[in-house]
Amino acid sequence: MTCCKSENTNDTGSVRAGLVAAWPICLGYFPIALSLGVLAQKAGLAPWQMAAMSTLVFAGGSQFIAVAMLAGGASPLAIVSTTLMVNLRHLLMSSALAVFFRGSSRRFLTLFAYGVTDESFAVNMTRFNQGAWTHASALTLNHAANATWIVSSVLGVYLGQLVPPGAAGVDYALTGMFICLLVFQLRGPVFTATALIAAVCSLLTYLWLPGNAYVIVASCLAASTGLALKRTLRKRERNHE
Amino acid sequence: MSNGDFLLVVAAMGAVTYLPRMVPLVMFSRCSLPAWFAEWLELIPVAILSALIAPTLFTQSDPRLIIIGKTELLAALPTLLFALKTRSLAGTVVIGMLCYWGLGQIH
Numbered sequence: 001m002t003c004c005k006s007e008n009t010n011d012t013g014s015v016r017a018g019l020v021a022a023w024p025i026c027l028g029y030f031p032i033a034l035s036l037g038v039l040a041q042k043a044g045l046a047p048w049q050m051a052a053m054s055t056l057v058f059a060g061g062s063q064f065i066a067v068a069m070l071a072g073g074a075s076p077l078a079i080v081s082t083t084l085m086v087n088l089r090h091l092l093m094s095s096a097l098a099v100f101f102r103g104s105s106r107r108f109l110t111l112f113a114y115g116v117t118d119e120s121f122a123v124n125m126t127r128f129n130q131g132a133w134t135h136a137s138a139l140t141l142n143h144a145a146n147a148t149w150i151v152s153s154v155l156g157v158y159l160g161q162l163v164p165p166g167a168a169g170v171d172y173a174l175t176g177m178f179i180c181l182l183v184f185q186l187r188g189p190v191f192t193a194t195a196l197i198a199a200v201c202s203l204l205t206y207l208w209l210p211g212n213a214y215v216i217v218a219s220c221l222a223a224s225t226g227l228a229l230k231r232t233l234r235k236r237e238r239n240h241e
Numbered sequence: 242m243s244n245g246d247f248l249l250v251v252a253a254m255g256a257v258t259y260l261p262r263m264v265p266l267v268m269f270s271r272c273s274l275p276a277w278f279a280e281w282l283e284l285i286p287v288a289i290l291s292a293l294i295a296p297t298l299f300t301q302s303d304p305r306l307i308i309i310g311k312t313e314l315l316a317a318l319p320t321l322l323f324a325l326k327t328r329s330l331a332g333t334v335v336i337g338m339l340c341y342w343g344l345g346q347i348h
Contacts, residue, residue, distance in 0.1 A: 053254070094261065102270050175297050176335075224281065
């Protein structure tokens with residue numbers, strides 16, 4: 001497994017590459033964060049409160065849920081535990097990213113960890129797998145997405161009701177990005193099989209399990225099945241030799 | 242809710258969000274992972290991406306039901322083909338948006 005991309009390779013080029021790779025995420029984040037701001041404004045949040053949440057939490061799904069819960073008068077304990085459940089899936093993502101950060105300083109990891117989201121994970125993972133992706137680029141991508149998120153969510157609070165939803169298909173930007181990143185991950189039959197299993201598991205668990213549990217459950221089930229498949233195929237190959 | 246209370250809640254939210262992101266990075270970048278775990282993790286990205294996309298294409302959220310024929314699903318087909326053909330991330334995003342918007346006009 002490839003690893004050890006240093007933190008200081010060709011700094012300006014690295015930063016630029018990170019920014020370029022980040023733009024689809026920023027494009028997707030902009031309307032979502034904007035609508036989050038609008039919802040927050042309806043729930044009675046002030047711009048500084050939105051800024052605080054987006055800066056301290058930086059996790060889309062859980063922020064939407066938290067805003068809804070705040071509006072509904074839920075207890076702080078309920079809000080925090082829901083946030084934990086919703087964002088627990090990042091545990092898997094960080095674990096997967098860790099192989100590319102061997103020998104990284106604690107300080108760097110502490111900073112980088114903050115920006116691990118579904119989207120930044122997907123793009124960074126893809127780039128690392130393709131090779132020639134530096135830590136500086138990955139960090140820049142995280143920061144770019146983060147900045148867009150914070151600014152857009154605060155903007156949403158200011159704009160309030162003026163934002164029209166679904167302008168020019170912009171709602172689909174993130175889905176489009178995820179589809180392409182999925183294609184990049186189809187690096188062999190085992191990967192394709194895992195993707196199909198994950199889709200089926202995801203739909204079933206989405207129907208049966210509450211909240212965002214379906215993501216973690218379906219991913220773990222699919223990855224495990226995919227691994228079993230891979231090992232079975234490998235054994236069969238060895239037996240034929 | 243007072244301002245102080247709000248900040249406390251948000252800080253707690255921040256902590257429970259940040260820790261799952263940080264702990265594995267620090268733990269697993271320092272010691273080697275057993276081979277089976279590393280192989281399992283290799284399959285996680287494709288599994289997560291697929292798990293994230295599937296409900297968007299095939300379900301409604303309130304109540305949670307399977308529906309076939311969502312605009313998102315229809316738009317996904319040309320988007321997927323474009324991605325397979327060109328492997329261009331920026332292009333796929335734009336094509337996806339255009340298809341979704343266009344199909345939304347017709348649908």
